[in-house]
Amino acid sequence: MNNKKINAEQKGEVYAPGRVFAKENFVELGRAVKRTFEGGQKDSHYISNKESRRIAKENMRITKEYEKEKKRKNVPESEYVTKMRDDRNIVEFDNLHTYFFSDAGVVKAVNGVSFDIPQGSTVGVVGESGCGKSVTSLSLMQLVQAPKGQVIRGSEIRFKSTVYKQDENGKNIPIYEVKLDEYGNEMHDENGDPIYVTAPKMHKGKPVIGKDGNPVIERVQKKDEDGIPLFETEEKVYNVAKMPTEVMRKIRGREITMIFQEPMTSLNPIFTIGKQLDEVVFLHIPGATKASAKARTYEMLKMVGIIPENVYTRYPHELSGGMRQRVMIAMALLCHPKLIIADEPTTALDVTIQAQILDLLREIKKQINGSIMLITHDLGVIAEMADFVVVMYAGRIIEMGTAKEIFDNPLHPYTMGLQKSKPAVNKKVDRLYSIPGSVPNPINMPNYCYFRDRCDKRCAKCNGDYPEMIQVSPTHKVSCHLYEREV
């Protein structure tokens, strides 16, 4: 035994029973251990207890500050009302940073993302799992998992909102019905003021009698086809990143709605479908009654291809996955939203249902005249649906452009890789292409192209800083050293 030990030592190895290690390995391990204990940040995969506690403490401080800001009440509107850069857009992400303060360090899930969603268009966001697509959309909804996830100061998400005008008492201003002449035009008196339709004020089916003994006459509020009274509205541009949650709530579910990935678990199991849909109407439409809410729900269920009578009183567990996703879409449509965020709406469904749901989404987009932000990792879906495409990688946008540009002329090696790894019917390949390697550790990202180590077009420049966004055409941008013009 001693002989073996001596032999090993002579060869520069350490003797350990049953196994022979090279001495250098031990030295390297020792260094790693030392680094970890010294609290060094050289290797982000190793973190000492002490370091972790320090990070947790720091995180607590930061997140508390952010949470406090969000929970403020009576924030002056001027703090979060801004202007759109381009009035044709409905949403503008401007340098959005969303970080997760984890115990292992700060995860920059979204790291400086800027793109626009034009009115009436479909914007597809693609990228592999964990690249920050969903977090981008959740940031817009202010639904990032708090308190760990926070939208960092300096980020701007501008949203063009239509809000109810309010009088000095904070009450909504109703729109009154105006008398129409025989041609269907609104009638005006000699001063040019509109002549309103009037009727006796009713209370519980009986006319209200005033002090003078006559029935009280009041103006009639205008109602839509579901019998929901109308109020005056105005347009305002909000910076969602700075908005207090209290105000954001009025936008969620009314102007921006969301369809989630998991229809099986996204509906509350203990309420009927009808109750869950009606709730949205009650929340966002002032003056909605039980009957009008039900009418609206029925209308939307019909729109998504469900016979409302069949599901209104059902519980979610009694429906299939595809039906539930239809219900989710109906829920998203209830208040005629300006933007529907569809977060991988077809991932959990089987292929035939996927096609139906996508058809439905396209159909609906035509009808509601709103925009769709479609998040998916399925390039096929994007090709079918989207007008604009944003490709994300490790929390950053690496390429964006119109769908045509991205599909006909992909520039970034990652986009090319994604295209290649999509199965195609008319191509014969032995093996489906896959991009080698995996997404880098999101904590303490280095300042060079995150895709560098997986890229097959790597060049000398790639060892430099993270590449700037390069404008290739008016709509097409890419972030890659390959396209930098020589100076």
Added chain:
Amino acid sequence: MVKYIIKRLLLSLLIVVGVSVIIYVLIRLMPMDYVDQKFQSQLSQGTVQKEDIERIKEGYGLQVKYRDYAVGYGWIGRTGLKYDEEGNIVDTNNDKSTLDEGILIDASGVALSEKYKDNKSLSENDWVQRELSGGQEAICKIRSFFEGYGTWLINALHGDFGQSFKFGDDVGTIIGRQMWISFAISLVALVLQFIIAIPLGVQAATHQYGAMDYTVTVLAMMGISLPTFFFGALVLGLFSLKLGWFPYQGLNDSSLINPTWITHFLDTVHHLVLPIVTLVILSIGGLMRYTRTNMLEVLSADYIRTARAKGCSEKTVIYRHAFRNTLIPVVTMLAGIIPSLFGGAMITEQVFALPGIGNSAYQALIIGDVPFVMAYNLFLAVLSVLGTLLSDLMYAVVDPRVKITK
């Protein structure tokens, strides 16, 4: 539904019978039975003979008749008995009195009376017990238990649960009388417990890892860990003995003479403050932790995110969408709560000397009062079984996914 309930009730019957067998055997296995405990001092003083005790035990149905069984099985010989060719005893008079004739002898033919004549404190029964092997003794015991249990069961089926050894009264009457005192105390404690624990649990969950969460958790752990007798004594020591704010035992002050019902009631309330506070503080912890855990689980569910995405306020999200889902598992706790409502708080009632059923059960158990302990535990078993059935039915009410069929 009706079919399901009937099926469950029939099954419950089996369970209750099983429980009663176990309880009967356990209480009979206690090393000192009621008569032994009661006449211990008299026996040592010599005012009561061992033979008398055997007779008294027989009256209470607590005796194991080793002599009769052993002679019957032929383990112990007896002179003057007639045997047939196969070695069985021929009962000449056709009545068991033959067993008393003649002299008991061991295997070598020595008379037991001779063998144990120095040990005056032993009865004939004890001689035989000493002669028997372990297995034979066990068989005798089991036979005795079965005979005793059989008698009890037949009487019980006729609605007669016997007379309590200790309290002398009919067991059913005692339980019926004392149950309501315990019930009143437990009900108030339970309501308070729910009112305090559930909101605290929800708060702790919604402020996870915040100051509120830690405070509540620490208090809950303290509540869970403190034993009742210790905490009860602490409360008594501080609030009744030291500060004198509350009386320290009983349900009413004996100095009250001809009270009106209102003063009587107020006096009772005054007496019950400390026990109820003790009960509540010690039982909050469990329910609170339970609510907190469930709430946390529900709050991370997808449908909660949907509710937020709809634009619900945080209050609506928690109290409308999450709360009912949280309650589903809490409903199962009903099964445990119902027996404890009627069954009384044994130790708390003991500490505060309240005339509740728990206190009586405690005393009965210590002294080996077979009829009372049997009736009390059977009562609890029935309540438990009903509680489980009720909680299963409640499940179907609270959770639409649960359907009761068959």
